[in-house]
Amino acid sequence: AQSVTQPDIHITVSEGASLELRCNYSYGATPYLFWYVQSPGQGLQLLLKYFSGDTLVQGIKGFEAEFKRSQSSFNLRKPSVHWSDAAEYFCAVGRSNDYKLSFGAGTTVTVRA
């Protein structure tokens, strides 16, 4: 079965600084990889996804992520964070012809002025 590890439980970053959230997955074949964001009291919203092709994917809200097969990683980045980026971020993994996604435990991002 696939699994996802997000090593950082909580990250604090200054507004305008860059942000990188780590995600490592365990899966034998090429996975489908996702990043979701959850604002307080809300459901999850898809930021971006990787299925195949270009390993650098662009998402909404200025986020991007890079798939590195050799490191089993799919790290999320943003060059300059805004106060509105304070939220919880979840990495998820799925696979072709499966109905289910497995989620990591999440990383909470705090943005300080």
Added chain:
Amino acid sequence: DAGITQSPRHKVTETGTPVTLRCHQTENHRYMYWYRQDPGHGLRLIHYSYGVKDTDKGEVSDGYSVSRSKTEDFLLTLESATSSQTSVYFCAISADMNTGELFFGEGSRLTVL
């Protein structure tokens, strides 16, 4: 926004009582899911459905049952609630798992005393 409605949004109940959470969608999507969200665990899949009357277990299905008699409704039942089932429950829908994207409801917060 995807048309997903969860009810009730908040519920407090006592140990041993039955509880039913409802997820209603207006998107006519084939796949529906129930996740629970707990600190440190991210989202864990309880049950999912891949069509009317077609359901299967997720990773934390003990103590839960589901039913899907119509495309638009997916019910999650706790036959006899326990304190360990205190959680936030999210319904999600998907049109096609080959796109991988889940659309989430706003969550139902359940407290079992």
